[in-house]
Amino acid sequence: MMDKRFTEYKMVHIAEGGCGTLMLGSSGLPLKKIEAELNRYAADGWQVVFQVLEMKRFLLFWQREAVIVTLGR
Numbered sequence: 001m002m003d004k005r006f007t008e009y010k011m012v013h014i015a016e017g018g019c020g021t022l023m024l025g026s027s028g029l030p031l032k033k034i035e036a037e038l039n040r041y042a043a044d045g046w047q048v049v050f051q052v053l054e055m056k057r058f059l060l061f062w063q064r065e066a067v068i069v070t071l072g073r
Contacts, residue, residue: 006072010046012037015066029065038069046071 014034038048050070 006047006049008073009049010041010071012041012069012071013066014069016064029067034067041071045073047073 014030014037016029048069049072052068054066054068056064056066
């Protein structure tokens with residue numbers, strides 16, 4: 001297996017919508033938005049290196065889910 005080193009990195013943060021969190025308590029990650037963002041970066045030569053899901057507090061009572069994607073090229 002070839003060891004590939006990236007010379008450039010980019011972080012992308014995509015969170016679920018605030019309105020859905022307020023109205024429904026949780027609305028889930030916007031999969032179409034994530035797909036569109038990743039396809040746009042892939043067209044520019046970026047590759048997914050790592051991703052992590054995070055849950056953080058939103059307006060005191062709710063939690064909001066987000067994905068942080070590390071891209072490299």
